Amino acid sequence: MKILVPVKRVIDPYVNIRVKSDQTGVETDNVKMSMNPFCEIAVEEAIRLKEAGKAEEIIAISIGNQQCQETIRTALAMGADRGIHVLTDNILEPLALAKILAKIYEEEKPGLVVMGKQAIDGDNNQTGQMFAALTNLSQGTFASKIDIEGEQAIVTREVDGGLQTIKISMPAVITTDLRLNEPRYASLPNIMKAKKKTIDQKAPEDFGVDVSPRLKILKVVEPPKRQAGIKVESVSELVEKLKNEAGVI
């Protein structure tokens, strides 16, 4: 079985976000970039399935600017076998990403697609579900456990209030949640080996799908700041304030 793993390049999760003063977006020049954390979990899960003998090949895909090659290399260094880079300087919406991925799916015919549940930049949480719709595949979103049993996958999902287990037919799309696994770090020898692995380069036009934007960002602003309040000295003072000043207990 082949596994496709789409990965996204985003601002590193530990970097402070700065909104551009002209309100057109968030500053990304000279900012440290990384693989989206949920995508790392997806790469790790694919590698574990391969190590368990359930998959033969892992293909990492990234859609975006030239630097996305680095993100694909990271996936290759972790253990993916080859990469596909769809080069575009435009920031594509999840629907457009899903359409390109659907075309790659038709060409590669994988048994499974594993991807992050959301990217930490746009926080959309859409691409996996949209891709599943366009390919008419089953979807196991927000997965915290995956068992592949022949033609079916048993997926435990993180839902409001607890866990839900579903059985979905393969091929399937699975999106990853935090507790699925802890991604490995690439070792130096594997980073060196990854440099020799192939990355095919494509362009959105190669796929013949409409990737034009449907949404227009009118402005991006900083959230209102919350003012720091006061420090209290003791539990009794705290309880007194909450009762008499704030009136919340």
Place this chain on the structure above:
Amino acid sequence: MTTLFFTEHAKGQLNDQSLKAISGAKKFGDELHVLIAGSDIDDAVAQASKIEGVSKVIHLDNSEFDNILAEKLTTAIFDISADYNFFAAAATTTGKNVMPRLAAKLDVSQISEIIGVESPDTFIRTIYAGNAIATVQSSDAKKVLTIRPTAFQMSLLGDTACEITKVSSENIPKLSEFVSEELTKSDRPELTSAKTIISGGRGMQNGENFELLDKVAAKLNAAVGASRAAVDAGFVPNDYQVGQTGKVVAPELYIAVGISGAIQHLAGMKDSKIIVAINKDEEAPIFDVADYGLVADLFQVLPELEEAL
């Protein structure tokens, strides 16, 4: 301009998250229909028909929908989609699972987790874990949205019921099936609907120590939450998590105990009315957003607090 809002329900009750989100959906068009799915759910259907501002309830009366699976529900909604301009649901795990699949079937770009409506084509939502707020305009003829419940007031139920139509869906795909559900058992209120929340972070040191929070929570009738750090460390299950990648909450009172205040946690709770921070590190960023801060050892404070309440 008609909106179709998908409402969730459980045990004969409409979901509070849905009742809040529906207040956002009222701002889209001039007519609002509610879709509810499942068999033997007369009580919930009756409630849905009394939501103020709703003119029609569509009941997908079929046991296939007793547990909501995206493959099945989106097929059923797609079948009736010609009549609607807007499709919306609360940004719960169910709404997030279902709506993008519907959007792709309709060839529409979804707008996720809106917190405001500027006009019928322009919406406000947070990006980058709440560190930026974007105003987004959609050019799609049909619009698909999820709505962040905490940004809107709970819709009230009136006395008069609107029209109820039953729809039995056909050709429901068999791609997926429900196996089981394991809901976290708790005597405490649900995080997303609780008026008071007390959350623990890495400072709690281990899962057993969360009992100290439970005892205070019992006195306050509060829900117990946690930071992502506490979840990652394995102290508590993921459904305790408050933050951008967990639950977004906005209670009357939020007490953060042993939580440093990482951006991703703040994104999930900074709309709370009153925030209390208890932390022994007076430099912790949580104090920058707290109305009341107490610099102290939580292991001394929590038993005292329990006593004082």
